[in-house]
Amino acid sequence: TISFSCIVSNDTARRAAEVVQAELLELGITMDVENMDYATQLTAIMSGDYEASIIGYTSSHPCIYLSGFYHSSAINAANLTRLNDPEVDRLIDLSKTQIDDAERAATLTEVNEYLNELAPLVPLYQTRVVRAANAKIGGFDVSASGNSRFEDIFWAE
Numbered sequence: 001t002i003s004f005s006c007i008v009s010n011d012t013a014r015r016a017a018e019v020v021q022a023e024l025l026e027l028g029i030t031m032d033v034e035n036m037d038y039a040t041q042l043t044a045i046m047s048g049d050y051e052a053s054i055i056g057y058t059s060s061h062p063c064i065y066l067s068g069f070y071h072s073s074a075i076n077a078a079n080l081t082r083l084n085d086p087e088v089d090r091l092i093d094l095s096k097t098q099i100d101d102a103e104r105a106a107t108l109t110e111v112n113e114y115l116n117e118l119a120p121l122v123p124l125y126q127t128r129v130v131r132a133a134n135a136k137i138g139g140f141d142v143s144a145s146g147n148s149r150f151e152d153i154f155w156a157e
Contacts, residue, residue, distance in 0.1 A: 003030035006052040009041040013054040081120035
């Protein structure tokens with residue numbers, strides 16, 4: 001029998017884990033869901049003291065995201081998967097030096113395709129973020145990654 005635990009720290013992650021738990025049980029795999037506070041979860045993940053986890057992560061730029069989440073230099077930090085792959089590192093490093101947008105986009109596509117083959121993590125869901133603003137606020141923008149941009153905000157007359 002295969003069994004393992006999955007650590008979570010909020011209700012959304014717990015509910016997602018329970019769905020995965022039920023689906024795995026149909027295959028004869030037991031997954032225990034361990035709920036804990038966020039600080040304890042991060043400590044366990046960063047030390048590598050866990051079997052599976054459901055946690056959110058985002059960044060304002062693909063190079064920053066990839067560097068943090070997959071580069072070997074970020075093990076024991078944001079690289080929660082603890083991936084240590086020289087080809088991933090090479091492609092991430094290359095993308096950070098490319099000035100031409102098309103070249104950088106091609107490199108980012110290549111590293112993402114390679115990561116999809118490795119599957120060091122499995123994306124489960126994307127949360128929906130709803131924002132509301134006063135109609136007199138102008139210049140508000142949201143990046144492609146969902147982060148609010150405040151640089152150009154102004155009060156409209």
